[in-house]
Amino acid sequence: xxxxxxxxxxxxxxHDVSLNLLKANDYIAEGIxxxxxxxxxxxxxxxxxxxxxxTSLLEETIKKLKSKINIAxxxxxxxxxxxxERIRQQGVQALQIVTQxxxxxxxxxxxxxxxxxxxxxIDILFIENVGNLVCPASYDLxxxxxxxxxxxxxxDDKPKKYPSMFLTTDIMVVTKTDLxxxxxxxxxxxxxxxxxxNSKIETFLLSSYKGEGMDEWCxxxxxxxxxxxxxxxxxxx
Amino acid sequence: xxxxxxxxSILNTIETEFDxxxxxxxxxxxxxxxxxxxxxxEILKNVFQIVKVDTPFENSExxxxxxxxxxxxxxxxxxxxxxxxxxxxxxxGEPVSNVTEGKELLxxxxxxxxxxxxxxxx
Numbered sequence: 001x002x003x004x005x006x007x008x009x010x011x012x013x014x015h016d017v018s019l020n021l022l023k024a025n026d027y028i029a030e031g032i033x034x035x036x037x038x039x040x041x042x043x044x045x046x047x048x049x050x051x052x053x054x055t056s057l058l059e060e061t062i063k064k065l066k067s068k069i070n071i072a073x074x075x076x077x078x079x080x081x082x083x084x085e086r087i088r089q090q091g092v093q094a095l096q097i098v099t100q101x102x103x104x105x106x107x108x109x110x111x112x113x114x115x116x117x118x119x120x121x122i123d124i125l126f127i128e129n130v131g132n133l134v135c136p137a138s139y140d141l142x143x144x145x146x147x148x149x150x151x152x153x154x155x156d157d158k159p160k161k162y163p164s165m166f167l168t169t170d171i172m173v174v175t176k177t178d179l180x181x182x183x184x185x186x187x188x189x190x191x192x193x194x195x196x197x198n199s200k201i202e203t204f205l206l207s208s209y210k211g212e213g214m215d216e217w218c219x220x221x222x223x224x225x226x227x228x229x230x231x232x233x234x235x236x237x
Numbered sequence: 238x239x240x241x242x243x244x245x246s247i248l249n250t251i252e253t254e255f256d257x258x259x260x261x262x263x264x265x266x267x268x269x270x271x272x273x274x275x276x277x278x279e280i281l282k283n284v285f286q287i288v289k290v291d292t293p294f295e296n297s298e299x300x301x302x303x304x305x306x307x308x309x310x311x312x313x314x315x316x317x318x319x320x321x322x323x324x325x326x327x328x329x330g331e332p333v334s335n336v337t338e339g340k341e342l343l344x345x346x347x348x349x350x351x352x353x354x355x356x357x358x359x
Contacts, residue, residue, distance in 0.1 A: 010350040012264070019254060019344040021246045021268075104239055134275050135239040138342070163322040164273045167336070196323045199332030 028107035032142025048149035050131030104135035260293035267346035306339030
C-alpha cells in the first residue's frame with residue numbers, strides 16, 4: 001500500500017459567514033438607548049471637526065436652558081479635562097472621557113462612564129464626541145439625535161468630503177455665523193450638499209458668541225425633550 | 238485611525254465565532270468593506286500584519302473586497318450606483334435614504350486548512 005507523504009496539504013474548508021464587525025458596539029449602544037429611555041433622558045451626540053465650537057455651543061445652550069431643564073454632559077477628548085471643566089463652570093454635571101489617543105468615542109466608553117454620573121431629574125445628556133468627522137460616524141453611542149456642527153470658517157465643502165458623517169446625521173448646525181461676512185462660506189451651498197447626501201437633514205444657523213440663532217436652537221431642544229417624555233408616557237399608558 | 242479598533246474587532250469576532258478553537262488553522266479572512274465604512278483597506282491590512290504576531294492568527298491573511306455605494310429609489314424602484322455622494326435617484330430625482338450597499342463592514346468568508354488524514358494518523 002502506498003504511504004501518504006507526511007506533509008500532505010490539508011483540506012481547505014470555506015466558511016461563508018456574515019459577521020458584522022461593529023455588532024458588539026451596536027449591541028452596547030442599544031442597551032444605552034434602552035437605559036436612557038427608562039430614565040426619561042434625551043441623548044444627543046455632538047460631532048464635528050476640532051474647533052467647530054461644540055463646547056462653546058454647549059456652554060451657551062446651558063446658560064439659556066439651565067433654569068428650564070436639567071442638563072448633563074459627557075466630554076470626549078484625546079487628552080485633558082479642559083472641556084469638562086468649562087462645562088462645570090456653567091454649574092452642570094460634566095464627566096470627561098479621556099480616550100488617550102483614540103480618535104472617536106465607542107459605546108463601551110459611554111457604558112463605562114454612565115454609572116459615574118447622577119441622572120436624577122436629568123432631561124438631556126449631551127455627548128461631545130472627539131473632534132473628528134471620520135471615525136465617529138461609524139460608532140452608535142445610543143443617542144437619540146446625532147448633531148453635526150460645521151463652522152463657517154472651515155468651509156462649506158464638508159458634507160461632500162465627509163459623506164458618511166452627514167449620512168448618519170439628523171441635524172446640521174452651522175456655527176460662527178457672526179463671521180459669515182468675512183469668509184467665503186455659502187450657507188446655500190452647504191445646505192444643498194448636505195441635502196444631496198441626506199435629504200432628511202435639518203439645519204440650524206447660529207453664533208454661540210454673538211447669540212444669533214440660539215433661541216431657535218434652544219426652543220427646538222425643549223421641544224425634543226417634551227416629545228421624548230410624551231412618547232414615553234404614551235408607551236406607559 | 239480606527240483601523241486598529243476594527244482589527245481588534247476582527248480577532249474578537251472570530252474568536253467568539255469559533256469558540257477559540259482551531260484558529261491556528263485559519264489561512265484567509267475575507268472582509269467586505271463599504272465605501273461608507275470610513276476604512277482604508279491598505280491601512281487595515283498593515284495593522285493586521287502587526288496585530289496578528291504572536292497570536293493564533295499568525296498564519297492567516299486578510300483579503301478585502303471594497304463595496305461601492307448603491308441605493309434603491311423608494312419612489313420608482315430604480316437601483317443605481319451612487320456617484321459623487323449624490324443620493325438622488327437619477328431616474329425620477331427623488332432623494333433616497335435607503336442605501337442598499339456601501340455601509341458594509343463585515344467578515345464574509347473564513348478559509349481554514351484542516352490537517353490532512355496522513356498528519357493526523359502519523
